[in-house]
Amino acid sequence: RPMADEGPPLPPTSSPTNNPTTSHPNGTLQQFPQIIIIGVRKGGTRALIEMLSLHSAVAAAQNEVHFFDWESHFEKGLPWYLSQMPYAFPDQLTVEKTPAYFTSSKVPKRIHQMNPDIKLLLILRDPTERVLSDYTQVFYNRLQKHKRYQPIESVLVKDGEINLGYKALNRSLYYVHMQNWLKYFPLKNIHVVDWGRVDQGPLPRDEKGGEVLKTGIADKRFKFLLQ
Ligand SMILES: Nc1ncnc2c1ncn2[C@@H]1O[C@H](COP(=O)(O)OS(=O)(=O)O)[C@@H](OP(=O)(O)O)[C@H]1O
Incomplete structure (x- = not known):
């Protein structure tokens, strides 16, 4: 495994292991995620986590937690992160998704400090389509709030060059961000x-007609989660 350099320590916390701390009378407890969907924004991450949560072995966090990328959350430490996790049975896998993690350069080190063996899920989409989807979301948000918006042509190109400083475009530079994770x-x-494969239509079905993801993480795309 590539060695991570030493960095500032994590904020005050309990032991950054997978030891659950909060238990519920019905036998469920909150545990740190064994799987994080790290991105990409507009890549279909909501569909992916919803699909995974159909499986009885998976407990998914409802909201994007933004623990590793937002300082105001990270400063609260791992106990706060744990408190954001869903109640799960001990044999369930906990998963959270925060697509902004993929493009935030400080995040890989922080996740590694918490758990170097964690499994990361990254859903990628055609980078050009992803930029358009990203732009469209921001466009409609601004429109709803009666804020000014810029036409896409004016943000994609600056001084006759592709504008790499435009955030939505920068997020599609997968190679650049992947270097940080590696x-x-x-x-x-x-x-x-x-x-493209998540979007290819109905989920695969087993011989009894049940969705494969409901009857077992048999779909080879997700087998690695159980290894
Ligand atoms: N089942 C399925 N498979 C693949 N893609 C799907 C699926 N369902 C939704 N979508 C499309 O995913 C886009 C939203 O992506 P995210 O959920 O990652 O968005 S976000 O980053 O959390 O805002 C968004 O893309 P655009 O419509 O192009 O904006 C959704 O339409």
Whole structure:
């Protein structure tokens, strides 16, 4: 595994292991995620986590937690992160998704400090389509709030060059962001999902007609989660 350099310590916390601390009378407890969907924004991450949560072995966090990328959350420490996790049975896998993690340069090191063996799911989409989807979301948000917006042509190009400073475009530079992750995690811990395949229609079915993801994580795209 590539060695991570020493960095500032994590904020005050309990032991950064997978030891659950909060239990519920029905036998469920909150545990740190064994799987994080790290991106990409507009890559179909909501569909992916919803699909995974259909499986009885998976407990998914409802909201994007933004623990590793937002300082105001990170400063609260791992106990706060744990408190954001869903109640799960001990044999369930906990998963959270925060697509902004993929493009935030400080995140890989922080996740590695918490758990160097964690499994990361990254759903990628055609980078050009992703930029358009990203722009469209921001466009409609601004429109609803009666804020000014810029036409896409004016943000994509600056001084006759592709504008790499435009955030939505920068997020599609997968190669650049991937370099940060590979400093801390081996490729075998980063499972890349192809957006085109998630979007290919109904989920595969087993011989009894049940959705494969409901009857077992038999779909080879997700087998790695159980290894
Ligand atoms: N089942 C399925 N498979 C693949 N893609 C799907 C699926 N369902 C939704 N979508 C499309 O995913 C886009 C939203 O992506 P995210 O959920 O990652 O968005 S976000 O970053 O959390 O805002 C968004 O893309 P655009 O419509 O192009 O904006 C959704 O339409």
